[in-house]
Amino acid sequence: MLTQHSHTSGDVGAFYNRHTDVYDDALGGNIHVGYWDDEADGSSMQVATDRLTDLVTERLAPAEGQHLLDVGCGHGSTAARIIAHHAVRITGVSVSDYQVELANRRPQPAELPGRATFQWADATQLPLPDQSFDGAYAIESLMHMKDKAAALGHIARVLRPGGRLVIAEHSLEGELAPPDADRMAEACRFFMVSLSPDRYGTLLREAGLEVVDYTDTTENVRRSYDSMTDGWRKAAHDLDGQEAREMETAAELGAWFFAFPQLRYGLLTAMRT
């Protein structure tokens, strides 16, 4: 990894206990970036973030009755959209107990085609049976995992052969020199992330997953970032003391991080061999 971090999954969970409502508010009810077709696309944040979910789902192409794993499920908005349109069963895991509570509280009316359940679990030590899933997706969660090889190893283990993994994630291209390298290390420490320098290629292969496709969508998602920075600024204004300072730092570091030219965002499809 180009960037190292020292946080635990408990630290990440605590971060999301504090930041989930800010993300939700800034990103139209989701906790991931939006996708716009081009400059002329005037879609709202909610439409754009739902579209990212749809792009991930299309890549998974779930068949009726399949069981999917949502790795780093947030507050369940992604799974909620999938089960509203597909007759699948989803198990979601997150290291934020607040998110798991919100996700399990979401209504699932009987007329929905699918069903979802959520539990606290660390994807680097996934407590789920071998080959128990037909597909898996990880939207902006692998970046938070220090031991990405362990997480991908567990995902490969719980997938049946031929099962797909779809990843939507940031990565960092090329080597960084000071002062960018120092600033990037500071941002990664704050946001508790480490970024893959090779779009997960080596890690996936070593885990027994074959890359089927990678699409660079950096420019399609870029519009999300200003909204995120504004969201942290607004939260800083509404909070006091240490909580306000944390949101102010998030806005300041986030504005730099998201504008960094070597930061990329891509959609990746892999298959369990």
Ligand SMILES: C[S@@+](CC[C@H](N)C(=O)[O-])C[C@H]1O[C@@H](n2cnc3c(N)ncnc32)[C@H](O)[C@@H]1O
């Ligand atoms: C940016 S949020 C994305 C949430 C969700 N995928 C979505 O698109 O709305 C990152 C998520 O990764 C989860 N996460 C981070 N590290 C994790 C780990 N080791 N195991 C499980 N989930 C993890 C967090 O709890 C959080 O739900």
